[in-house]
Structures are given as structure tokens and as C-alpha cells.
Amino acid sequence: METVITVRELKKTFKPKTRKGLEVKALDGISFEVPRGEFFGLLGPNGAGKTTTIGILTTRVLPTSGVAQVEGIDVAREPVSVKRRIGVVPQVNNLDRSLTAKEILLFHAQYFGVSKQQREQRAQQLLARFELTERADEKTTGFSGGMAQRLKICRALMHDPAILFLDEPTTGLDPQARHAMWELLKELNQKGLTILLTTHYMEEADQLCSRVAIVDHGKVLTIDSPAQLKRSVPGGYLVELQVRNSADGLFTDALRSLAGVVEIKAENDRVRVYADRVEGLLANAMRLAGEQHVIVTDAHVSEPSLENLFLHLTGRSLRE
Amino acid sequence: MITFIALLHRDLRVVRRELPSFLLRVVLNPLLFTFIFGYVMPRMGIIKQGYTDMLLPGILGLSMTLSSMQAVSLPLVIDFGWSKEIEDRLLAPISIAGVALGKIIVGVIQAIIAGLVVLPLAWLLMRVQLNLTTTDVVHFVLVALLSSWLFAAFGMVIGTIVPPQQISLIFTALLSPMIFFGCAYYPWATLHVIPWFKYAVLINPLVYANEGFRMALTPAMPHMPMILVYSALIGFSLFFTWVGLRKFEARALD
Numbered sequence: 001m002e003t004v005i006t007v008r009e010l011k012k013t014f015k016p017k018t019r020k021g022l023e024v025k026a027l028d029g030i031s032f033e034v035p036r037g038e039f040f041g042l043l044g045p046n047g048a049g050k051t052t053t054i055g056i057l058t059t060r061v062l063p064t065s066g067v068a069q070v071e072g073i074d075v076a077r078e079p080v081s082v083k084r085r086i087g088v089v090p091q092v093n094n095l096d097r098s099l100t101a102k103e104i105l106l107f108h109a110q111y112f113g114v115s116k117q118q119r120e121q122r123a124q125q126l127l128a129r130f131e132l133t134e135r136a137d138e139k140t141t142g143f144s145g146g147m148a149q150r151l152k153i154c155r156a157l158m159h160d161p162a163i164l165f166l167d168e169p170t171t172g173l174d175p176q177a178r179h180a181m182w183e184l185l186k187e188l189n190q191k192g193l194t195i196l197l198t199t200h201y202m203e204e205a206d207q208l209c210s211r212v213a214i215v216d217h218g219k220v221l222t223i224d225s226p227a228q229l230k231r232s233v234p235g236g237y238l239v240e241l242q243v244r245n246s247a248d249g250l251f252t253d254a255l256r257s258l259a260g261v262v263e264i265k266a267e268n269d270r271v272r273v274y275a276d277r278v279e280g281l282l283a284n285a286m287r288l289a290g291e292q293h294v295i296v297t298d299a300h301v302s303e304p305s306l307e308n309l310f311l312h313l314t315g316r317s318l319r320e
Numbered sequence: 321m322i323t324f325i326a327l328l329h330r331d332l333r334v335v336r337r338e339l340p341s342f343l344l345r346v347v348l349n350p351l352l353f354t355f356i357f358g359y360v361m362p363r364m365g366i367i368k369q370g371y372t373d374m375l376l377p378g379i380l381g382l383s384m385t386l387s388s389m390q391a392v393s394l395p396l397v398i399d400f401g402w403s404k405e406i407e408d409r410l411l412a413p414i415s416i417a418g419v420a421l422g423k424i425i426v427g428v429i430q431a432i433i434a435g436l437v438v439l440p441l442a443w444l445l446m447r448v449q450l451n452l453t454t455t456d457v458v459h460f461v462l463v464a465l466l467s468s469w470l471f472a473a474f475g476m477v478i479g480t481i482v483p484p485q486q487i488s489l490i491f492t493a494l495l496s497p498m499i500f501f502g503c504a505y506y507p508w509a510t511l512h513v514i515p516w517f518k519y520a521v522l523i524n525p526l527v528y529a530n531e532g533f534r535m536a537l538t539p540a541m542p543h544m545p546m547i548l549v550y551s552a553l554i555g556f557s558l559f560f561t562w563v564g565l566r567k568f569e570a571r572a573l574d
Contacts, residue, residue, distance in 0.1 A: 014574065060410065061574040084413040094407040098334040104408075107333075110326035111412035155408070 001035035004163055004194050005057065010066035012052050012218075026052040028218035029066065034196060034211075036162075039189045041209035042198040043306065049218040050198035051091065054167050057196070058088045071162060084112065087156030091167040093148050095140045101151055102127065102136040105158050112159035119158065126154040130184065146177035153184070164188065166197040170204060182207055202306040214310060221313045229309050231277065239273040239282055242298035243289065251292045258284050269297075323414040324422055330409075331426040335391075335433075346387045346434040350379045351441060357505075358446035372446035373541055377533035378504030381467065383438040385529050386495070388431035388468045389475035392423055396479025397487045400571045410572050420476065420568040424561070427472030428465065435464055450537060459546075460536035466553040467529030473557060474525065476564030480571050502526030507534060509542035525560075528552040 012027040027049045034040045042050045055061030056068050059079035068075040070082045096104050102123055109119035127133045130150040140148060149169060156164060169185070170178040185208055189195050199205055205212045206226045213223040222229065243251070252266045260278030264271065275281055282301055289296050335342065358375050361367040399406035409419050443450065452460070482490050501521045503511075508531050511518035521527050531544035532553060543549075 055574060058411065060407070060572075080413050080415060083411055088411050090404075090407060092404050092407075094404045096330075096405055096408060097403065098337070099330070103333070107326065107330045108408065108412075110329065111323050111409070111414075113322040113326075113413075 001037070003033045004036045004071050005032075005034035005040075005196060006067065006069040006072075007032050007053065007057070008067040010053065010056065010068055011064045012049075012056065012061065013064045026218055027056075027063075027066075030215065030218060030220055032213050032220055032223055034194060036194055037189075037192055039185075039195045039208055039210050040197070041205040041212040042196070042215055043200070043202070043205045043212050043310075044198075044215035045200055048215045050200075050215060051167055052218075053215075054088075054165050054196070054198055058086055058165055059083055084159075085162045087159070087161035087164045089149075089152045089156050089164070089166040089169055091171065093152070095143075095148060095151060095155075097139065097141055100137050100139055101132060101143075104140070104151065105154055108155045109158040114159055122158055122160075123154075126157060130154050144177075145172050146174070146181070149173065149177075149181065150184070157188075161193075163194045163196065166195065168198055168200070170199070170201065178204075202310075206306060212306070214306075214313060216314055226306060229306060230303070232309065237275045237277055237281065238302040239275065239285060240300040240302070241271045241273070241285065241289075241296055243269055243271055244295040244297060245293060251289065251294045254288045254292060255285060258288070323412050324418055327409060327412065327414070327419060327422040328426060331422065332429065335426070335430060342387075342430070342433075343437060345390075346383055346430075347437055347441070350383045350438050351445075354379055354442045354445050358442070372448050373538050374507055374534070375505065376442055376446055376448045377537045378502075378506075378530045379442050380435060380439050380537070381526070381530035381533045382499065382502070382504045384431040384435045384464060385467055385471040385526060386499075387434040388427040389471040389478070391430040392427040392472045392475030393479035393482075394487070396423065396476065396568075397482055397484050400480065401484035406572075416569050416572045417565050419572070420565050423568075424469065424472040424476060424564070427475055428468040431468035431472070432464070435468075448538070452537070456536050456539060460533070463529070463532030463536050463549070463553070466550075466557060467532060470525055470529065470553055470557040470560060473560035473564045476568060477560055480564065480567035498524055498526050503530045507531070507542050508544050522552075525552070525556040528556070 008031050010027050010030045012025075014024040014026055016022055030049060030053060032040075042053060044050055052061055056063050057070060057075060059075055059082055063076055071085050073081050073085075075082050096107070099107065105123040105126065106119050109122065114122070124133075127136050130153065132147065132151060132154065135143065135147065140151060143151065153166075153169070166185070170181050173181060182204070185195065185197070197208065210225060211223060212226055212229060214221045214229070224232070252264050252271060255261060255271070255273055256264050258275075258281065260276040260281060261273055262276060263274040265274075266272070273281070273285065282299060286296060286299070354375070357367065358372045362369050362372060396406075406419075410416060412419070478490060478494075501524050503521065504526070508518070508521070508527060511521070528544070528549050532549045534541060534543040535546060535549055
């Protein structure tokens with residue numbers, strides 16, 4: 001597959017804005033590649049360097065050192081050629097407040113030299129697909145977060161870019177709007193658009209991305225498919241049991257002897273079994289419970305999560 | 321070039337939509353000033369009839385320069401300091417300097433609209449005899465374009481270095497002295513009565529705009545030498561454009 005985004009040993013240090021301010025090392029040698037058509041995610045906590053990476057790739061931030069290329073073109077050296085090829089959905093609402101929704105789309109396409117007929121047609125199609133037709137002739141100041149977000153995506157698509165960059169596209173959206181947004185993004189990717197997205201939501205990366213780079217402190221910790229990443233966590237599976245009659249501790253001792261079990265945590269009537277991916281773990285636990293005359297009133301199995309992976313890689317939870 | 325024209329098109333669409341408030345902002349002050357100083361007071365005999373000849377170029381100069389300066393600086397302060405709206409134009413396939421130059425040109429266009437409204441109104445109220453030769457008209461057009469450009473570029477410098485919280489302070493602290501020391505209400509040549517002041521005001525770019533209009537519209541009245549007017553207008557324009565573009569790029573890129 002042809003590589004469309006190349007980031008190699010990218011570093012960025014922000015100079016202090018005031019004399020007393022400190023230098024901020026936002027990127028500390030980040031590297032990754034994205035092939036055409038991929039849905040690629042940068043996952044990490046706030047301040048990990050995700051937005052700076054997107055900023056450099058979209059020509060808004062100058063790198064301190066390293067290489068950033070879009071379709072083989074150096075971003076710092078030929079920003080105008082890069083701008084032609086990319087669509088950008090920034091985190092902040094930077095919609096033109098002086099224009100109506102439709103005008104925003106039409107002018108954007110005009111900046112990119114799209115013909116009048118084509119831009120009218122494309123604006124109409126996008127507004128319809130993103131359910132904004134009814135508000136097309138209004139200014140955007142009264143738009144909800146979800147509507148503004150959808151309009152920003154429409155705007156980014158008006159000039160038919162080869163790559164779409166989205167910076168935290170669902171932050172601040174309610175769960176319903178978030179799921180609708182996911183469907184739209186999946187659809188765009190299925191049509192062949194390369195997408196690079198940043199997020200600090202595990203679930204979002206899991207749902208959307210074919211590959212995820214986990215970033216922290218301006219560095220890539222690991223890159224792989226979400227499924228593969230989750231599999232790499234030892235003790236990633238979690239079996240939670242709600243029990244009665246287990247006061248003597250024999251049951252938890254017995255559980256500890258099962259194959260694949262990494263750790264047992266018992267408090268009151270709840271037993272948490274952290275385990276590697278092994279077959280029949282829950283069935284074996286139930287069998288042991290039967291032998292010990294322990295009654296299991298409820299059982300719950302959690303899939304390995306990226307959350308656990310992040311914890312495993314950094315020793316910190318992602319939301320910190 | 322297509323992108324550049326599209327950016328201008330967007331800005332002019334916004335100007336057209338806000339034309340009533342723009343005209344009110346641009347026209348009201350000079351009109352009131354003209355009415356009192358050019359119409360009421362001369363009739364009272366407090367001010368000599370000939371004063372209007374000195375006043376007309378100054379009023380025009382003030383209207384044009386201030387409107388181009390505000391047209392550039394105010395939106396930039398808001399865009400960079402708070403709304404980040406300008407980012408969508410920075411992502412258009414054009415250099416950052418291209419976006420900045422577009423802003424300056426829109427400022428010049430707004431100054432020309434202001435001039436086209438204020439000049440006939442002021443002229444009608446004050447009934448100044450204007451006997452313009454072809455040379456005067458050429459001077460007039462050149463001075464109008466240069467001073468609009470100068471102040472649009474000055475507006476870019478202000479708009480890119482002043483934080484939003486301080487913009488009204490800057491306008492009061494900087495503009496008031498510029499206006500009162502700008503030779504709008506008196507010709508520069510008559511300042512020989514206070515020599516130190518005559519030379520001190522030369523750091524004020526507004527002086528050259530107003531004296532330029534005086535040279536073009538009322539050449540018979542005392543005015544600054546042509547060479548000084550043009551070299552200062554061009555010099556200040558180049559300087560502010562250079563600083564403005566650099567500051568604009570610095571704000572646009574992290």
C-alpha cells in the first residue's frame with residue numbers, strides 16, 4: 001500500500017510566550033506511517049502531543065526537527081501543496097461567524113478553486129447527508145455542538161481532499177451525537193478516504209480505527225490494530241463474580257490455582273479475577289464454586305480494553 | 321490567484337452585509353464634525369469662512385485612514401485572540417502572506433468606500449471651492465491609495481500584537497493623540513508658531529495623509545512639500561507592511 005502520511009522522528013519544542021515562561025517539549029521524536037485508505041488513530045491523554053502532531057501535518061505548526069510528509073510532500077517546505085490535499089476538522093469551533101452554513105461551504109470550495117456548479121452541488125449533497133439542509137441559510141452561532149462539528153466535517157470535505165484530519169471530533173458531544181458521528185466517519189472511510197483522528201476515548205479508537213498509535217509525552221508507545229493491542233495486555237481479561245457463602249477464603253485460593261489467572265481481588269461478596277486470554281475460564285470458575293458450595297449470583301466478563309493497555313504501558317490511567 | 325480572489329470575495333460579502341453599520345461608524349463622526357465646524361460655526365462668525373478649506377482634506381483623510389485601520393485591526397484581534405475563525409482561511413491553498421495581503425486590500429477597499437461617501441457629503445456641507453486640475457486628481461488618487469494602504473498595514477500591526485482585552489485601551493491611548501496631532505484640523509505649515517511641535521508631529525503617519533489630501537484638494541493653501549508627503553507615505557507603508565506581514569505569520573504559525 002502507498003504511504004500517504006510519513007512522520008519520522010518529529011520533534012517540537014514550543015518557545016516560552018513570556019520571558020518567565022518555560023519551554024514546552026510537545027513532541028519528542030514521534031514516528032509513524034499511514035497507508036492510503038486507512039483509518040488511523042492517535043490515542044493518548046491530553047497533552048500527549050496529538051494536537052501538535054496534527055498541527056504540523058496540517059501546516060499550522062512548524063516542526064523543530066524531523067520529517068513530516070503528506071503524499072510525499074514535505075509539510076514545512078511546501079505547505080500550500082499540502083493544504084490542497086488535506087481536509088482539516090480542528091478541535092475548536094472555527095466556523096466563520098459572519099457567514100451562513102451554506103456560504104461557509106461555498107466559500108471554502110471557492111478558496112480551493114472548485115467550479116461554481118460543482119460547489120453548489122457538493123454543498124447540497126453534504127448538507128443533506130449530514131442533516132443540515134434545514135439550517136443551511138442560518139449563521140452558525142446558534143448551532144449545537146454536534147451540528148457545528150458536522151458542518152466542520154462538511155467544510156473539510158468540500159474540496160474533495162485525499163486525507164481527512166480530525167482532532168478530537170467527538171469531544172463535547174452527547175452519546176447519541178457521538179454514535180452518529182462514528183457512523184458518518186466509518187462511511188467516509190469505507191468510501192476510500194484516508195482518515196487520521198486523534199482521541200482520548202478508548203472506545204472511539206476501538207470502534208473506528210484500523211490501527212492505533214498510543215502516544216504519551218510526545219512519543220509513540222506502541223502501534224497496532226486495536227484487537228492486537230488488547231491481546232498484548234497480560235491479564236487483560238476480567239471476570240467479575242458476585243458470590244454468597246465464600247467467607248472462608250477457600251474459594252479464592254482455589255481460583256488462584258486455575259490456568260491463566262494473574263490476580264484475584266476479593267472484597268465483600270465480589271471477586272475479581274484478572275486473567276490471560278484462556279478458554280473456559282468462566283466455566284472453570286463456576287465449577288470450582290459448585291465444588292466449594294459457593295453460590296454465584298452474578299457473573300460478568302470484561303473484554304481486554306485499551307484502557308488496561310494504557311495502564312499497562314504507562315502505569316497511569318488514561319483519564320488522569 | 322483564484323484563492324486570493326475568493327478570499328477577497330468572502331471579505332467583501334461580509335462588508336456588504338454589514339454596510340449600514342459600517343457607514344454609520346465611518347460617516348457619523350466626520351459628518352457631525354463637518355456640520356459644527358464647517359457649517360454652524362462659520363455662520364456664527366466664530367470661525368473664519370476660509371477654515372473649511374483647511375478642514376475638508378483633514379476630514380477626508382481622517383475618515384479614510386481610520387476606517388482602513390479599523391477594518392483590518394479589529395477583526396484580526398478577535399480572530400487571533402479569541403475566535404480562531406481565521407484558521408479556515410489559513411488552511412486555504414495560499415501562502416500565509418497571501419491571506420495577510422488580502423486583509424490589507426480589503427482595508428483599502430473599505431477606506432475607498434468611506435472616502436466616496438464622506439467626500440461629497442463634506443463638500444456639500446462646506447461648499448469648498450474645488451478647482452482640481454488633472455495633476456491634482458492624480459495626486460488625490462495616489463495619496464488616497466497610499467494612505468489607505470499605510471493605515472491598513474498599520475491596522476495589521478496593531479491587530480497582530482494587541483491582545484483583545486487591550487484593544488479599546490490602545491485605540492484610546494494611541495488614536496486620540498494621533499488624531500489631534502495629525503494635522504487634520506490645522507495645516508502643518510501653520511505649526512511654525514510652535515517649532516518643537518511642528519517637528520515632533522512628524523513621527524505621526526497621519527500627518528502625511530492629511531497633508532497629502534491638502535496638497536491634492538486645496539493646493540493653494542499652505543501644505544507640506546510633495547516630496548516629503550510621498551516619501552513618508554511610501555516609507556511608512558513599506559515599514560508597516562513588512563512588520564505587519566511578519567507579525568501575521570508569527571501569529572498564524574505556532
